[in-house]
Amino acid sequence: MTQPIVVVGAALLDTGRLLAARRSAPPELAGRWELPGGKVEPGETPEAALVRELREELGVETETADRVPGQWPLKPPYVLQVWTARLLPDSPDPKPLQDHDELRWLTPAELWNVPWLDEDVPAVQEIAGRLR
Numbered sequence: 703m704t705q706p707i708v709v710v711g712a713a714l715l716d717t718g719r720l721l722a723a724r725r726s727a728p729p730e731l732a733g734r735w736e737l738p739g740g741k742v743e744p745g746e747t748p749e750a751a752l753v754r755e756l757r758e759e760l761g762v763e764t765e766t767a768d769r770v771p772g773q774w775p776l777k778p779p780y781v782l783q784v785w786t787a788r789l790l791p792d793s794p795d796p797k798p799l800q801d802h803d804e805l806r807w808l809t810p811a812e813l814w815n816v817p818w819l820d821e822d823v824p825a826v827q828e829i830a831g832r833l834r
Contacts, residue, residue, distance in 0.1 A: 704779055706781040707742070707779050708748055708780075708781060708783050709740060709742070709782050709783070710739045710741075710749075710752040710783055710784070710785060711736070711738070711739040711752075711782055711783070711784040711825060712739050712752055712755075712756055712786075712787045713737060713785065713825070713829045713832075714737075714738065714762075714764065714788070714789070715786055715787070715788055716788065716807060718833055719807040719808060719833075720813065720826075720833060721737075721738065721806070721807055722735045722737070722806050722808050722816055722818075723735065723736055723737070723738040723759070723798065723802040723804075723805050724798075724804040724806075725801060725803075725819070726798075726801060726802055727801055734819045735806075735816040735818050735822075736822045737822055737825060738756060738760060738802070739751075739756070739759075740755035740758075740759070748769075748783055752764070752766055752787060753766065758799070758800060759800050759801060759802065760796040760797060760805070761797050761799050762789055762794060763789070763792065764787045764790060765787065765788060765790060766786070767786040769783065769784070769785050770783075770784040770785065770786065772784075772825065772828060774821055774822075774824050776821050782821060782822070784825045784829070786829075786832070809833075810833040813826060813833070
């Protein structure tokens, strides 16, 4: 049995809001919303992968905080793990640089106003409890 490959997602939080990113690729995911992030590379910690992925995808400098409890299956052999993260004080504002065409900061009341990827829904539900 091979080890699952971890995909890290960021619950990027700012003043009680969560950053959501709309996928532009691949076609079967385009238009749906997700927590930004990506695959952990060999030899990389999940936290380092998340900081790198957010820099590549959004052009921001971040630090990770806590791992959100749980792990959610994606397409085999991938599993999703989510960490809370925050922008560093000198970071630029996030921009959709790759794989996304729109970003939105969502308040707790707005969390379900976007069509999340099915795989991200349990993680968003877990994060919603922290935003209240």
